[in-house]
Amino acid sequence: MEKRDKITEEITIPETLASEIERKIRNLPSLKEEIRFNLEKDTSEFLNIIMAGGISLGTSDIHIEPTEEDAKIRIRVDGVLQDVIVIKREIYNKTLSRIKLISGVKLNVENKPQDGRFSILYPGEKRSYSIEIRMSTLPSEYGETVVMRILDPRKLITLDKLGLRKDLEEIFKREIKRPNGMIIVTGPTGSGKTTTLYAFLKYIRNPGIKIITIEDPIEYHLDGISQTEVSPDKGYDFANGLRAIVRQDPDAILVGEIRDLETASIGLQAALTGHTVFSTLHTNDAAGAIPRLQALGEKPVNIAPGLNVIIAQRLIRRLCPRCKEEIEMSENLFNIIDSELKKISKDLHPAYFKGMTIYQTKGCKECSFTGYKGRLGVFEALVVDDEIEDFIFSNPSTSEIKKMAIEKGMITLKQDGFIKIIRGETDKEEIERVVGL
Numbered sequence: 001m002e003k004r005d006k007i008t009e010e011i012t013i014p015e016t017l018a019s020e021i022e023r024k025i026r027n028l029p030s031l032k033e034e035i036r037f038n039l040e041k042d043t044s045e046f047l048n049i050i051m052a053g054g055i056s057l058g059t060s061d062i063h064i065e066p067t068e069e070d071a072k073i074r075i076r077v078d079g080v081l082q083d084v085i086v087i088k089r090e091i092y093n094k095t096l097s098r099i100k101l102i103s104g105v106k107l108n109v110e111n112k113p114q115d116g117r118f119s120i121l122y123p124g125e126k127r128s129y130s131i132e133i134r135m136s137t138l139p140s141e142y143g144e145t146v147v148m149r150i151l152d153p154r155k156l157i158t159l160d161k162l163g164l165r166k167d168l169e170e171i172f173k174r175e176i177k178r179p180n181g182m183i184i185v186t187g188p189t190g191s192g193k194t195t196t197l198y199a200f201l202k203y204i205r206n207p208g209i210k211i212i213t214i215e216d217p218i219e220y221h222l223d224g225i226s227q228t229e230v231s232p233d234k235g236y237d238f239a240n241g242l243r244a245i246v247r248q249d250p251d252a253i254l255v256g257e258i259r260d261l262e263t264a265s266i267g268l269q270a271a272l273t274g275h276t277v278f279s280t281l282h283t284n285d286a287a288g289a290i291p292r293l294q295a296l297g298e299k300p301v302n303i304a305p306g307l308n309v310i311i312a313q314r315l316i317r318r319l320c321p322r323c324k325e326e327i328e329m330s331e332n333l334f335n336i337i338d339s340e341l342k343k344i345s346k347d348l349h350p351a352y353f354k355g356m357t358i359y360q361t362k363g364c365k366e367c368s369f370t371g372y373k374g375r376l377g378v379f380e381a382l383v384v385d386d387e388i389e390d391f392i393f394s395n396p397s398t399s400e401i402k403k404m405a406i407e408k409g410m411i412t413l414k415q416d417g418f419i420k421i422i423r424g425e426t427d428k429e430e431i432e433r434v435v436g437l
């Protein structure tokens with residue numbers, strides 16, 4: 001299997017700077033103030049402050065967007081973009097050149113997109129650790145926009161930290177421990193699919209089994225697991241990489257994404273021949289994965305016996321524990337929730353909560369006055385049992401599959417969101433934003 005390319009450059013964040021940033025920057029206003037105070041510093045130092053500040057706040061992406069006269073810096077925290085500061089064109093130009101230089105892309109190319117990467121050696125409590133940065137440029141009307149994705153290994157969490165209901169956690173633990181079969185996680189970009197899959201791998205990882213991943217790109221590095229990265233320009237894609245992996249005697253395989261028939265076919269064959277296969281697919285819900293595999297050209301005779309469980313997920317923001325406040329559930333909200341949850345187990349029926357308090361956002365320094373701090377997932381899981389396996393042979397539509405799954409007890413994304421409202425973990429506005437009412 002092909003080795004991943006060496007990252008172009010590694011930036012070291014001095015321990016003194018990291019300590020100072022973590023002491024000073026506790027929220028978005030303090031980050032704005034720190035960047036404003038250091039605007040005239042050397043470009044390398046200025047970029048270090050931006051990166052260290054973003055890491056300190058748990059930022060997933062840093063955006064630099066030029067306008068006609070200046071440029072705007074924004075960060076994505078908990079899935080939502082926040083304005084940070086507007087900088088002069090001169091500072092933007094110097095910062096862009098510095099980013100392109102350390103990312104290993106061409107400095108004099110402005111009229112076409114470029115992708116690069118670098119890493120940051122960031123001091124920790126016991127030892128420094130490496131944070132990989134994926135950089136992308138895109139030509140725009142007034143210059144090149146830059147997005148830097150921060151892949152902080154501290155964000156990797158265990159299965160019990162995903163925000164699962166107890167019944168769903170038990171389903172996941174049972175299914176991922178099965179010795180063969182495919183587990184697919186679906187959802188749009190940024191919905192936490194990779195985090196969930198890595199949590200699965202961490203749960204099953206032990207010295208007695210061999211786990212191999214093929215990804216595009218390798219986002220996080222796990223000890224005790226063999227990881228390989230696709231390189232399409234060199235002819236190393238998911239399909240032929242997966243074909244090579246099955247000859248390496250693995251027990252479990254992670255395929256970053258199913259994009260074509262060949263990858264789907266090899267993955268399902270591996271699942272049918274004694275391997276546990278994890279992968280992702282871009283569909284709106286769990287039921288949509290089966291017609292999607294058929295649309296790629298795969299046959300029901302392979303899909304039905306090869307699938308164990310299909311998971312759909314989204315990420316929602318948690319209410320800030322410091323400033324959330326109790327309110328009484330309105331009659332309108334009760335009716336909305338009741339119409340959905342009355343279809344499922346009585347243990348979760350909102351009649352038990354009528355007249356009880358729920359929570360709403362308020363905003364404080366701790367959450368940068370957004371009312372939210374951190375994220376958790378909402379999930380639905382379609383377990384492919386004998387009845388659904390037989391149903392797949394009839395080429396059912398997405399709606400027909402979903403209807404049967406719900407009849408068999410599947411809790412939908414929306415219902416899981418409503419349960420989290422009742423539990424005081426999020427609010428109606430967040431569920432409406434992410435899942436819809």
